Amino acid sequence: MRPGFPAYLRALGAALLLLAGLATAQQAGAASFEKLTIETRGGPITFDIELALTPAERAKGLMYRTELAPTGGMLFDFGVDQPVYMWMKNTYIPLDMVFIRADGRIARIAENTTPLSTATIESGGPVRAVLELAGGTARARGIVAGDKVSHRLFVAR
Template sequence: MRRRHLLALPGLLLPALAAPPAARPALAQTEAQPRLPTEPLTIVGREGKRHEFKVEMALEPQQQTVGLMFRRSVAPDEGMLFDWGRPIESMMWMRNTLVPLDMVFINADGTIRRIAERTVPLSLATVSSQGPVRATLELAAGTAERLNLHPGDRVLHRLFGTAP
């Protein structure tokens, strides 16, 4: 049984590596994916201050696997929102990610569960939501500190039934 799986593996990998870069699995990804469609997102801090963002929507598994890999920068008012479709334990890493990020883990009701600040570029260490979340928002490193964001702050977006 084990031998059969090993023999089948090369046949599966070769067609994937021959595909154009945009169609390759993330395992073979060597460049940033094209910008994804964007939507407005607002974070409301404890003091009621609103912070507006334009976020790329990572909805499909391939988009989520690649994320912000190979991007050279993330603008201060932009980011990427990963919609998991239902609450799950979000496990992220910084493989092939060239810039540090803040990862904001968001509950199904739109409240921030956890913030991992200034994640390390190219790290293979797992960054966990530490509980089930509906979405993960990646922002430029230092954004959470600059805007004084905290767990419990509200995220306004259609995914959470609240439009900004």
């Protein structure tokens, strides 16, 4: 808008642009972030994670991303313990896949998965969720099978 327009029209135009931007972000599946903590032998490690809860969100995952923050990640919730099979198709960065049981215990970690691969990465048993972290994070931060993940999705048993 031109500076000569009355203030109320400028304000109205700004409000409409803001609403259009919010609608576009929602349609694009804009991420919301939550905290997740892993209790390791070296102490707690906190991540800012995105949630993949719906089949469409889980199918897309971290595809087409070219970077992932060192403290970022994505948590895939499958709702119940079940065998899980993942792949790296259309995923451009190596990832650590942390397979987590419903009680929050880490069952297995697949480290530095191969970008763009269609090879199946298995949970090795029933799990509730998979946490994807930047490749090499688990080893660098001392995250191992048996560590406890704290997040609202996991209940102590």
